Amino acid sequence: xxxxxxxxxxxxxxxxxxxxxxxxxxxxxxxxxxxxxxxxxxxxxxxxxxxxxxxxxxxxxxxxxxxxxxxxxxxxxxxxxxxxxxxxxxxxxxxxxxxxxxxxxxxxxxxxxxxxxxxxxxxxxxxxxxxxxxxxxxxxxxxxxxxxxxxxxxxxxxxxxxxxxxxxxxxxxxxxxxxxxxxxxxxxxxxxxxxxxxxxxxxxxxxxxxxxxxxxxxxxxxxxxxxxxxxxxxxxxxxxxxxxxxxxxxxxxxxxxxxxxxxxxxxxxxxxxxxxxxxxxxxxxxxxxxxxxxxxxxxxxxxxxxxxxxxxxxxxxxxxxxxxxxxxxxxxxxxxxxxxxxxxxxxxxxxxxxxxxxxxxxxxxxxxxxxxxxxxxxxxxxxxxxxxxxxxxxxxxxxxxxxxxxxxxxxxxxxxxxxxxxxxxxxxxxxxxxxxxxxxxxxxxxxxxxxxxxxxxxxxxxxxxxxxxxxxxxxxxxxxxxxxxxxxxxxxxxxxxxxxxxxxxxx
Numbered sequence: 001x002x003x004x005x006x007x008x009x010x011x012x013x014x015x016x017x018x019x020x021x022x023x024x025x026x027x028x029x030x031x032x033x034x035x036x037x038x039x040x041x042x043x044x045x046x047x048x049x050x051x052x053x054x055x056x057x058x059x060x061x062x063x064x065x066x067x068x069x070x071x072x073x074x075x076x077x078x079x080x081x082x083x084x085x086x087x088x089x090x091x092x093x094x095x096x097x098x099x100x101x102x103x104x105x106x107x108x109x110x111x112x113x114x115x116x117x118x119x120x121x122x123x124x125x126x127x128x129x130x131x132x133x134x135x136x137x138x139x140x141x142x143x144x145x146x147x148x149x150x151x152x153x154x155x156x157x158x159x160x161x162x163x164x165x166x167x168x169x170x171x172x173x174x175x176x177x178x179x180x181x182x183x184x185x186x187x188x189x190x191x192x193x194x195x196x197x198x199x200x201x202x203x204x205x206x207x208x209x210x211x212x213x214x215x216x217x218x219x220x221x222x223x224x225x226x227x228x229x230x231x232x233x234x235x236x237x238x239x240x241x242x243x244x245x246x247x248x249x250x251x252x253x254x255x256x257x258x259x260x261x262x263x264x265x266x267x268x269x270x271x272x273x274x275x276x277x278x279x280x281x282x283x284x285x286x287x288x289x290x291x292x293x294x295x296x297x298x299x300x301x302x303x304x305x306x307x308x309x310x311x312x313x314x315x316x317x318x319x320x321x322x323x324x325x326x327x328x329x330x331x332x333x334x335x336x337x338x339x340x341x342x343x344x345x346x347x348x349x350x351x352x353x354x355x356x357x358x359x360x361x362x363x364x365x366x367x368x369x370x371x372x373x374x375x376x377x378x379x380x381x382x383x384x385x386x387x388x389x390x391x392x393x394x395x396x397x398x399x400x401x402x403x404x405x406x407x408x409x410x411x412x413x414x415x416x417x418x419x420x421x422x423x424x425x426x427x428x429x430x431x432x433x434x435x436x437x438x439x440x441x442x443x444x445x446x447x448x449x450x451x452x453x454x455x456x457x458x459x460x461x462x463x464x465x466x467x468x469x470x471x472x473x474x475x476x477x478x479x480x481x482x483x484x485x486x487x488x489x490x491x492x493x494x495x496x497x498x499x500x501x502x503x504x505x506x507x
Contacts, residue, residue: 016109088412091133095478131178188300192483196272234355241329246321268376269295269320276349297487381444397460
């Protein structure tokens with residue numbers, strides 16, 4: 001969908017449909033809508049007065065204009081209560097708008113009157129949020145599905161209409177940023193939704209190589225022989241049951257950055273998780289193609305940040321493998337030795353994500369980072385604790401956790417902190433190794449993070465457990481059933497707001 005920006009008056013706008021936004025319980029405030037209302041003999045204000053249209057969030061009503069104004073139709077979209085307005089409600093309203101218009105069979109000539117949106121945020125933030133919601137709502141994953149021509153309705157053009165031409169540069173920059181972010185999220189969703197047969201570790205590595213070449217960054221792919229030499233026993237061990245070779249993918253953006261912080265993003269890349277010898281139940285195992293959501297989010301975020309020309313050095317580390325129950329697979333009771341030299345007793349082979357992340361977290365030290373963030377569909381326990389609305393956050397640095405939390409609120413990829421207290425560390429002590437990979441039946445999301453913390457002791461670190469937020473069970477205003485692409489918008493927002501971290505590698 002092409003999104004353009006236009007300034008002027010809607011009195012001469014010959015559009016297929018004009019879109020206006022209203023707050024619940026408020027009278028018509030927008031001058032452009034007031035003009036339309038007068039031209040239509042007060043029919044819009046009468047609808048509101050008689051409560052035939054109540055502007056609850058995402059509620060809509062379409063009105064023909066009968067030639068009274070150049071535009072053929074008017075669409076009213078609710079934003080809910082003014083005092084509860086947020087940028088995410090703009091994303092939702094945008095998603096609702098484009099979905100409704102598309103389903104009406106309108107493909108172009110859609111003019112959105114942005115002056116009817118006012119949530120006391122900056123115009124730039126409002127426009128960016130709108131573009132994100134509009135583009136993400138139209139996302140579809142039809143790679144393997146035949147869609148009859150009569151069902152291939154697409155909205156091809158959308159115009160954001162403003163009355164103030166002085167804001168042209170600001171608005172166009174916001175639209176560009178919104179498109180970059182939405183495209184990165186869509187790319188991430190595509191990767192996650194792809195069946196495991198078509199996104200083996202080798203295929204993911206090929207994607208990374210292409211991204212590096214296209215966006216001018218460095219890429220290194222470490223294969224099995226070198227992984228063994230490096231002593232990455234976690235990644236190698238998890239891969240033993242699969243015929244697919246593991247890959248440790250490194251994307252390095254802006255490697256020569258001077259006087260800038262280095263941020264390392266680590267993404268869990270289990271391209272299919274059967275559970276290994278500790279085999280999962282068959283129910284919902286098809287969704288285990290999404291166990292590489294963290295790696296996909298890191299890839300998408302770095303792609304977006306490179307397009308935005310972020311000044312920081314951003315390193316993406318993506319350990320990728322399948323977790324399969326082959327004859328040579330890792331077994332419960334085995335001991336794994338990691339890149340750091342630490343050892344772990346494997347109590348449960350279905351707690352494999354922390355094993356591959358341990359190697360990546362230890363490897364991150366090589367970059368002397370000011371901050372490290374890992375994203376992983378790590379534990380079902382996090383879903384039990386927090387559901388599918390919010391991502392679990394744990395870490396060792398208050399300042400970094402605060403920054404992640406703020407970025408989560410802005411992007412609406414919200415996080416909620418769980419404790420990493422010493423009492424939980426007791427649960428992962430092993431009798432025969434340094435630690436064990438499962439801490440018992442309780443507090444599983446926390447003990448998993450405790451395990452990871454043993455490999456992140458030399459830099460500020462935050463762990464994001466996206467097990468509940470990486471996958472949507474139903475459609476939303478700008479999400480579809482399947483992969484959500486969570487993490488991309490949060491990481492991009494974090495970097496865009498980034499100020500130099502206090503102290504060298506301060507904890």
